[in-house]
Amino acid sequence: MTRKVTKAIFPVAGLGTRFLPATKSVPKEIMTLVDRPLIQYAIDEARAAGIKEFIFVTSRGKGALEDYFDTAPGLEAALRKKGKLDLLQELKNTNMESGAIAYIRQHQALGLGHAVWCARRLIADEPFAVILPDDVIAAEKPCLQQMTEAYAETGGCMVAAMEVPADRVSSYGILDVKEDRGSLVQAAGMVEKPERDQAPSNLAVIGRYILTPDVLRNLNRMKQGSGGEIQLTDAIAEEIANGRDVFGLRFRGQRFDCGSKAGFLQATVAFGLARDDLREEFADYLTELIALQNAAQ
Numbered sequence: 001m002t003r004k005v006t007k008a009i010f011p012v013a014g015l016g017t018r019f020l021p022a023t024k025s026v027p028k029e030i031m032t033l034v035d036r037p038l039i040q041y042a043i044d045e046a047r048a049a050g051i052k053e054f055i056f057v058t059s060r061g062k063g064a065l066e067d068y069f070d071t072a073p074g075l076e077a078a079l080r081k082k083g084k085l086d087l088l089q090e091l092k093n094t095n096m097e098s099g100a101i102a103y104i105r106q107h108q109a110l111g112l113g114h115a116v117w118c119a120r121r122l123i124a125d126e127p128f129a130v131i132l133p134d135d136v137i138a139a140e141k142p143c144l145q146q147m148t149e150a151y152a153e154t155g156g157c158m159v160a161a162m163e164v165p166a167d168r169v170s171s172y173g174i175l176d177v178k179e180d181r182g183s184l185v186q187a188a189g190m191v192e193k194p195e196r197d198q199a200p201s202n203l204a205v206i207g208r209y210i211l212t213p214d215v216l217r218n219l220n221r222m223k224q225g226s227g228g229e230i231q232l233t234d235a236i237a238e239e240i241a242n243g244r245d246v247f248g249l250r251f252r253g254q255r256f257d258c259g260s261k262a263g264f265l266q267a268t269v270a271f272g273l274a275r276d277d278l279r280e281e282f283a284d285y286l287t288e289l290i291a292l293q294n295a296a297q
């Protein structure tokens with residue numbers, strides 16, 4: 001029997017330089033897809049997978065994130081007074097039970113592995129999830145839930161996985177496939193951001209992980225990897241080298257790279273079209289826009 005995963009780490013310390021100047025004063029994770037910040041999608045996904053403790057690895061300038069998950073008594077009273085009960089309900093999703101959320105500072109930007117390692121004392125000795133809020137995944141069954149269900153059968157470590165075009169492998173952690181069982185893949189290795197001609201496959205790690213505490217122990221060594229950073233991928237690959245099982249799950253769903261401008265825009269369009277209250281007006285606008293563009297060509 002595998003132990004239930006109830007803790008998740010959200011690495012949110014990044015500077016978000018790709019979204020400057022917006023990120024000069026707004027944390028990237030607070031930027032909105034339609035009307036909800038990126039971080040809300042990550043939290044909802046974690047909750048659906050049974051996560052009870054939320055650990056944010058933050059940095060200077062991320063205060064807006066802490067406020068977002070706090071109660072807002074003035075705002076709530078004003079909404080109640082105006083009878084805006086639907087909005088009050090919306091706000092409920094942003095509230096966290098006392099003690100369910102913790103913030104740890106990553107004092108230096110030393111890499112994703114280092115950010116995760118910063119939360120080691122809060123994880124202690126149990127399996128845990130990691131969610132990168134930049135990777136937004138639209139799915140009927142939330143991606144992390146697909147993973148926890150698969151993990152209940154397999155144990156070990158598990159990463160979300162997706163095929164990427166060959167010219168994109170150098171942007172991802174890439175799996176070396178030992179056994180391909182369809183949706184589940186057992187890994188023989190993992191490499192962070194390989195050159196195209198050195199990539200063991202084009203199966204990429206997407207920002208969802210279920211990890212054993214051994215991965216945190218591997219990170220204790222602070223080994224520098226790709227880009228001179230302490231890489232989570234390397235600490236997971238060490239588990240494979242130590243004879244432990246590491247799996248990739250080809251999840252069902254659509255992933256948006258909201259760490260890039262193009263990906264963020266695509267997600268905005270997709271999430272806008274998925275909303276009952278916006279679909280018709282937005283779809284009409286897009287159709288008109290495309291017709292105009294075609295006519296101008």
Ligand code: G1P
Pocket residue numbers: 112132135171172173174192193204205206207232233259
């Ligand atoms: C991180 C991980 C990488 C993974 C990617 C998924 O890279 O290091 O292994 O494939 O997230 O989005 P980053 O995009 O932070 O450079």
